Amino acid sequence: MEKITIYAVSDSVGETAELVARAVMKQFEAAELNVKRFSFVNDKEAIDNIITKAMEENSFIVFTLVVEELRDYLSEQAAINNIGAVDILTPVLLPLVKQLGVSPKFEPGLLRKLDEKYFKKVEAVEFAVKYDDGKDTRGILLADIVLVGVSRTSKTPLSMYLAHKNLKVANIPLVPEVSPPDELNLISPKKIIGLTLNIDNLNKIRKERLKAMGLKDTANYANLERILEELSYADEIMKKLNCRVIDTTNKAVEETASIILDCIQEYNK
Numbered sequence: 001m002e003k004i005t006i007y008a009v010s011d012s013v014g015e016t017a018e019l020v021a022r023a024v025m026k027q028f029e030a031a032e033l034n035v036k037r038f039s040f041v042n043d044k045e046a047i048d049n050i051i052t053k054a055m056e057e058n059s060f061i062v063f064t065l066v067v068e069e070l071r072d073y074l075s076e077q078a079a080i081n082n083i084g085a086v087d088i089l090t091p092v093l094l095p096l097v098k099q100l101g102v103s104p105k106f107e108p109g110l111l112r113k114l115d116e117k118y119f120k121k122v123e124a125v126e127f128a129v130k131y132d133d134g135k136d137t138r139g140i141l142l143a144d145i146v147l148v149g150v151s152r153t154s155k156t157p158l159s160m161y162l163a164h165k166n167l168k169v170a171n172i173p174l175v176p177e178v179s180p181p182d183e184l185n186l187i188s189p190k191k192i193i194g195l196t197l198n199i200d201n202l203n204k205i206r207k208e209r210l211k212a213m214g215l216k217d218t219a220n221y222a223n224l225e226r227i228l229e230e231l232s233y234a235d236e237i238m239k240k241l242n243c244r245v246i247d248t249t250n251k252a253v254e255e256t257a258s259i260i261l262d263c264i265q266e267y268n269k
Contacts, residue, residue: 003032007054009047009063009074014039017064020088024062041065044073051077061085066107117166124163131170132156139170140183145264147171148184148238149195150230151221152205157253158195162260174234184241190267192243193260196234201249202227 006025008017014037025033038050041063047070054061061078063085065071071087078085093104131139133156140146144167147155155171162169172181184192197205203224207217220226238245244263248256 003034003058005034005036005057005059007050007059007061007063008035008037009041009050009061009065010037010039011041011065011067011070012039014064017062017088021062041070042067044070047074047077050074051081051083054078054083055081059083062088064088066104120166121164124166124168125160127168127170128156128159128163132159134172134181137172137181137183140172140181140187142168143170144168144191145170145260146184146187146192147195148174148180148192148234148241148243150174150197150202150227150234152202152209153195153197154248154253154256155195158257158260161253161257165257165261167264174230174237176229176233180237180241188267189242190244190263192241193263194234194238194241194243194245195256196231196238196245196247198247198249199224199227199231202231 006021008014008021010017018035018037021035025035038046041047041050050061051074053059061074061083063071063074065074065087066089071090075085075087077083097103127139127143130136131143145162147158147169148171149155151173155173159169159171172184174180203222206222206227210217210219210222235245246256246259
């Protein structure tokens with residue numbers, strides 16, 4: 001059986017065309033098939049080069065070109081030169097246009113843009129985990145946002161929520177016995193968000209936390225004097241940092257996150 005090379009041609013990366021080509025290959029295990037990918041084909045000259053190469057080999061073309069002019073040109077040139085060519089997208093696009101009553105964007109690379117957005121989100125989540133609770137203060141210099149505050153002011157939930165908005169967030173606990181990391185003084189105060197909470201609410205939250213851990217709620221962690229000391233210290237540090245401070249009392253994570261996003265948007269203007 002003769003050897004055939006399938007050309008996977010695309011105006012983007014070409015993964016879709018190649019996947020279809022390889023799926024088809026599985027149906028012809030006895031045949032000697034090979035796949036060559038041609039990515040970012042955005043003009044007629046590139047198509048002419050592909051046609052020339054295809055004529056030199058025993059080739060078949062599968063393509064995903066969303067620009068109509070290029071799509072038609074490749075089909076025409078393949079027909080003129082007796083090269084088999086299959087348009088993967090159009091048979092799906094046209095019926096959808098008819099049913100939806102709207103025209104497609106005809107914009108190359110949209111699937112890749114979605115993939116990039118997804119991977120950026122994954123990267124942000126991994127960043128939030130790595131630089132959570134001051135584990136590694138080097139993250140401060142790499143972060144889009146740095147959250148500071150005493151324990152149980154929603155630093156971690158906010159970090160994860162904002163990570164799903166594709167933002168890299170580090171968070172730093174403020175404790176009287178530990179000096180804040182020097183890196184906080186090396187970034188713009190506009191990137192730092194201080195979080196605080198009403199003393200009574202914080203006391204209640206900490207007591208519930210202790211109970212959940214199987215500990216007595218009389219521990220120093222939930223002591224009112226200790227909480228007041230921590231809040232006073234945190235307030236002092238936030239004033240020195242000259243950062244925006246948000247009172248999270250009775251606020252849902254989404255509400256606080258919305259305020260932070262507004263701050264970042266203002267900063268980026």
